[in-house]
Amino acid sequence: MTKKDYQLIANAIARVESESYHVWIRSEDKKGDSEIIGHLEPPTEELLRRITATLADALAADNPRFNRKTFTDAAGIPTLESHMVKPYVS
Numbered sequence: 001m002t003k004k005d006y007q008l009i010a011n012a013i014a015r016v017e018s019e020s021y022h023v024w025i026r027s028e029d030k031k032g033d034s035e036i037i038g039h040l041e042p043p044t045e046e047l048l049r050r051i052t053a054t055l056a057d058a059l060a061a062d063n064p065r066f067n068r069k070t071f072t073d074a075a076g077i078p079t080l081e082s083h084m085v086k087p088y089v090s
Contacts, residue, residue, distance in 0.1 A: 001059065001062060006059060006071055009071075010071050010072075010074035010075040011074070011075075013048065014047065014076040016042075016043060024036050024038075025038040052072055054076050056072060
């Protein structure tokens with residue numbers, strides 16, 4: 001992967017982090033009437049932190065020159081130590 005690929009991934013994480021949204025779940029009956037039956041909350045900061053750390057582990061395993069701090073800064077997530085207990089294996 002290239003630096004451009006890493007930037008693309010970091011930008012996607014930053015976009016999720018910065019957007020405030022809800023996903024509404026609707027149910028529709030046979031007549032076409034619908035009602036809201038639930039919603040999904042936006043991801044928590046902890047979930048984004050764990051996803052970012054796991055991705056950073058995988059990217060670092062793929063490329064020894066991968067810079068975790070640059071990646072996490074670009075994603076808008078504070079610098080993280082390795083999240084994984086054992087090395088990532090693809």
